[in-house]
Amino acid sequence: MEAHRGQARSVGKPVCRRLAEDRNHRTLDQRTDPTWPTQWFTPILTGSGPFKDVYSVMANWGANHCAVSYGHIGEDLISLAALLRIPVSMHNVAPEKLFRPSVWSALGTADPEGADYRACANFGPLYGRS
Numbered sequence: 001m002e003a004h005r006g007q008a009r010s011v012g013k014p015v016c017r018r019l020a021e022d023r024n025h026r027t028l029d030q031r032t033d034p035t036w037p038t039q040w041f042t043p044i045l046t047g048s049g050p051f052k053d054v055y056s057v058m059a060n061w062g063a064n065h066c067a068v069s070y071g072h073i074g075e076d077l078i079s080l081a082a083l084l085r086i087p088v089s090m091h092n093v094a095p096e097k098l099f100r101p102s103v104w105s106a107l108g109t110a111d112p113e114g115a116d117y118r119a120c121a122n123f124g125p126l127y128g129r130s
Helices: 023-030 052-062 073-084 100-109 114-124
Strands: 009-011 013-017 040-044 088-091
Touching: 023 114, 040 052, 073 088, 073 114, 100 114
Parallel strands: 009 088
Antiparallel strands: 013 040
16 A cells, blocks of 8 residues: 555455456457456345445545555455554444544544545645655
8 A cells, every 4th residue: 555645545345256258358358458457246235325326436536546455454454544643534344343543533423434534634645744
């Protein structure tokens, strides 16, 4: 996960699938730079918010700003992002699995993603400014 000032991250637990080298893959792959790695996956849907359905995921996804891995480490990436003051704009990790510093609760408890942005604005970047 890279920290870029002013950019948020999306963390979603995907169910990875392999797509055979076929006409559909080639057509879609050629729409971007074919030298970039291609990862096809199906997101785990929650039935609400940005993970209501696949179309909602794609409508809310930030282009090229994502943390995807094998294994279930989304809660660790979100905790790391909070400690590094990188807001996470969308995720499908269960709330009880998340850790955010206790001071985050002073910035709102009903909307944790919004609290990420408020905390980052309030405390400023951890790195990058002197």
